[in-house]
Amino acid sequence: MIIQKPGIAGTLESSDAQVTVEPGDGKIEFELESAVINQYGLQIRKITYDTLKRLGIDNVKIKIVDKGALDCTLKARIEGAVYRSCNQYNDLPWGGAIQ
Amino acid sequence: MKNPNMKRLRRTMMFLNAQKPGLIKDPYIYKPDSIMLDLEDAVAENQKDAARFSLYHALKEIDYHGVERVIRINGLDTPYWQEDIRCAVAGGCDAIRIPKTESALDIHLVEEKVLAAEKEFGRPEGSTLLMAAIESARGVMKALDICDASERLFGIALSGGDYTKDLQTHITGTGIELMGARQNLIIAARAAGKQCFDKVYTNLNDTEGFRKDVETIHLMGFDGKSIINPRQIRIVHEIFTPSQKDIAFSEKVVKEIDSKKAQGIGVFTVDGKMIDIAFYDGAKRTIELAKASGVYKGEL
Numbered sequence: 001m002i003i004q005k006p007g008i009a010g011t012l013e014s015s016d017a018q019v020t021v022e023p024g025d026g027k028i029e030f031e032l033e034s035a036v037i038n039q040y041g042l043q044i045r046k047i048t049y050d051t052l053k054r055l056g057i058d059n060v061k062i063k064i065v066d067k068g069a070l071d072c073t074l075k076a077r078i079e080g081a082v083y084r085s086c087n088q089y090n091d092l093p094w095g096g097a098i099q
Numbered sequence: 100m101k102n103p104n105m106k107r108l109r110r111t112m113m114f115l116n117a118q119k120p121g122l123i124k125d126p127y128i129y130k131p132d133s134i135m136l137d138l139e140d141a142v143a144e145n146q147k148d149a150a151r152f153s154l155y156h157a158l159k160e161i162d163y164h165g166v167e168r169v170i171r172i173n174g175l176d177t178p179y180w181q182e183d184i185r186c187a188v189a190g191g192c193d194a195i196r197i198p199k200t201e202s203a204l205d206i207h208l209v210e211e212k213v214l215a216a217e218k219e220f221g222r223p224e225g226s227t228l229l230m231a232a233i234e235s236a237r238g239v240m241k242a243l244d245i246c247d248a249s250e251r252l253f254g255i256a257l258s259g260g261d262y263t264k265d266l267q268t269h270i271t272g273t274g275i276e277l278m279g280a281r282q283n284l285i286i287a288a289r290a291a292g293k294q295c296f297d298k299v300y301t302n303l304n305d306t307e308g309f310r311k312d313v314e315t316i317h318l319m320g321f322d323g324k325s326i327i328n329p330r331q332i333r334i335v336h337e338i339f340t341p342s343q344k345d346i347a348f349s350e351k352v353v354k355e356i357d358s359k360k361a362q363g364i365g366v367f368t369v370d371g372k373m374i375d376i377a378f379y380d381g382a383k384r385t386i387e388l389a390k391a392s393g394v395y396k397g398e399l
Contacts, residue, residue, distance in 0.1 A: 009149045009152075010149070013119070013120075013121060014121055015120045015121035015124060016119075016120045016121065069120060070120065070124055070160075070161075071160070072156035072157060072159070072160040072161065073120040073124075073153065073156070075152075075156050076120075076149070076152035076153040076155070076156045076157075077149075077152070077153075079152045080148060080149040080152045080153075083148065083152075084148065089148050089182070090181075090182050091182075091185075092151075092182065092185070092186070094155060094185060094186055094189030094190070094220065095189045095220055095221075098152070098155065099159070
């Protein structure tokens with residue numbers, strides 16, 4: 001997939017995360033804000049890269065503001081932002097690229 | 100093959116906004132019988148897509164400890180419901196709640212899409228159950244057709260807000276405005292062998308009013324109630340779970356009828372009450388409900 005325009009998903013409520021994606025400069029640029037960055041920063045980074053890989057994205061600026069989100073929420077917000085940036089809302093690949 | 104969950108215990112069906120991670124991550128700790136993860140009214144129009152991602156991953160990754168996971172999809176008059184079904188079935192939900200149901204055709208349309216999604220995502224055919232929310236005067240009048248429309252359909256539920264609007268009245272707290280619909284729905288459900296659920300009670304601070312409301316629908320024969328807050332669970336379960344006195348009496352009735360039948364005796368007394376075969380099914384139901392509620396210690 002190709003990030004076509006900025007996309008944002010999620011909120012700043014507790015247990016959630018707000019994810020913003022923008023077209024990149026030829027690579028993945030990852031930025032993270034989290035109160036638990038020391039304990040979970042690496043794990044959040046891994047989930048982000050794994051999710052982007054499944055979606056076939058290697059060119060994106062991605063910013064995550066984490067408010068204590070579970071792994072499943074992080075994935076949901078990353079995918080939400082990506083599919084919004086691509087204007088795709090139907091016939092999504094549940095169980096394929098989304099898993 | 101009939102889905103074994105058709106008749107499971109559903110005293111409390113708790114609505115949760117599928118878009119809110121804080122709500123859907125651990126509702127099983129409150130022990131409702133079912134949760135209803137909502138893609139419809141609770142989710143803003145511009146968040147329908149995000150709610151689906153949240154729902155899908157919750158279904159796939161959160162262990163709800165046996166609590167039934169029902170998904171309320173968007174109405175058939177919206178552009179969302181078909182993708183809602185794909186998402187819910189792919190995630191492996193237990194059931195789908197159809198809002199604003201007015202005819203058997205509504206059930207057939209959803210059933211067709213559910214079957215297609217089961218095939219697309221490799222789910223066992225027939226594994227996704229359906230329930231229908233009745234929210235209009237027309238829906239109430241068509242309740243029996245709706246109940247009979249599908250083998251997947253385990254029950255119908257009254258949705259009070261839209262129904263009273265359609266009736267040109269409002270929720271009064273007395274239940275008068277709901278009498279006809281409640282009566283019609285429970286009769287239709289029983290005629291079709293399906294379950295029947297009551298509407299939500301939105302005034303969380305009026306515990307006495309809530310208790311009276313639950314007692315009323317329990318006496319009317321409903322199987323359970325839609326709820327909006329964990330605080331309501333205990334009261335509903337208390338009212339819908341048979342008392343030890345009822346269980347003991349029902350146990351005696353079942354045992355006595357079984358033994359007297361063999362002796363050719365049709366009418367006899369249990370604890371001073373005249374009993375005949377007509378009591379048998381009711382007593383058996385009480386025992387089954389006690390078993391499902393986890394309060395039966397006997398050997399029947």
